[in-house]
Amino acid sequence: MLSKLSIAVVGAGITGLWQAFTHARAGHRVRLVERSSEPFSSCASRLAAAMIAPECEAEGAPPIVRDLGRESIALWHKAYPATVVNGTLVVAPPRDGADLTRFEQMTERHEVVAAQRIAKLEPDLAGRFERGLFYPDEAHVVATEALRWLLSEGRALGVTTEFGQPYKPNGEDVTIDCRGIGARQDIPSLRGVRGERILIQSRELGLSRPVRLLHPRQSIYIVPQGDGRYVIGASLLEREDDIPMTVKSALDLLGSAYALHPAFGEASILDMGAGIRPAFPDNIPRAIIEDGGKTIRVNGTYRHGFLLAPALAKAVSGFLSDGRRDSPLFDSPGA
Known part of the structure; x- marks a missing residue:
């Protein structure tokens, strides 16, 4: 070359x-x-949502995604001064403890945390969850x-x-x-996967890291963006249409955010959006x-x-x- x-x-x-x-x-x-x-x-x-979360993504992604994601964290941190390496917290209501156990078994490099440690990591979640998983090496931007x-x-x-x-x-x-x-047109094996997210602002909560809530209706992630703003997102929809977000999707996302903390019910909705992401089979x-x-x-x-x-x-x-x-x-x- x-x-x-x-x-x-x-x-x-x-x-x-x-x-x-x-x-x-x-x-x-x-x-x-x-x-x-x-x-x-x-x-x-x-x-x-711009989570750099290889450990959590390993719950549903092939090992190559986790391994290359670990490499990417170092590249982000070295290049981009505003990379926040503050870890990820995963929680679930007591009735959904089996989901948290499954998540734990499918991922690595985490700490099992009890209520007291959760409260120390995220004071606004004190008393809301008995058990969680903390992934200290993960990042977000x-x-x-x-x-x-x-x-x-x-x-x-x-x-x-x-x-x-x-x-x-x-x-x-x-x-x-x-x-x-x-x-x-040049890569026929590509397919589109729809992703949806809501941007909100809350003056009542101060989360300092991405939080994932395992919830039977809609598992979500909430990622802090600064100034009280949070991105709320979920898994993906195997659809390729790029229409605006549906009422059902909005209700599912916001309902799960409310389940994480009722104070999200008083947050302001700043934006809703949907986009199509490319994927191979x-x-x-x-x-x-x-x-x-x-x-x-x-x-x-x-x-x-x-x-x-x-x-x-x-x-x-x-x-x-x-x-x-x-x-x-x-x-x-x-x-």
Whole structure:
């Protein structure tokens, strides 16, 4: 491979931004192209809760997601000053203790915490839960702030940006396609997975870390964003429509938040949103190398965009540097 390359990165969501940032930092000439005229206005990344939680995600994800997610935490922490490494707390009502036990058995690197420890970790939850799980090494960021930072840092490193126009080749050595579900025509095995979230503001609660509530109606996560703002989200819907959030989804999310703490009933709703995230059949992302390495399609991050984008960028960087394909992201089955 050439020591310095001209690279076009197509798509300015979290995956494309990490690619542009990483390769510019390595000294390559990078052009970032995005079809939307306003940064982040149409990418699914803007709706993310932005948890960097490989241990908790292992409850329902393949081991590769956990392993690469652990790698990504270090990359986020090293690169982005506003990365919050404050752990994740998982709780459940007493009647749902079996769900908490199952979660414990399917994950690693946690502490089993009783009511007193829960109260110390999150004073506003004192007396509400008898038992929980604490994952001290996990992190989170504020999605929109992290996206803006990556774009700004990329530009400072020399990345040229083109918003509001389709990609047209300009003689680059390599094109890295990070268009998400927009690349389906070129990657037929992609499917869309709908994600929904609500942004609220509460002056009565002060959670300091992501909290996951295991609940029979709707298990949710609540992620602090600063200034009393919280993202409330849940698992995903195997649907590809991008209609606004339904009344049922809103009621389920807000009802579970109220179950975590009744004070959420007095919170203000700032925004509701839904987006379509790209996934392969096995829910494992990959970097697909075509044309002898002239085109690399980085896609399929599923619900793990913020978790895995740094690891994906590192893997592609290794390939561009010396042809390395040691990352399992290059040869995962099912593409």
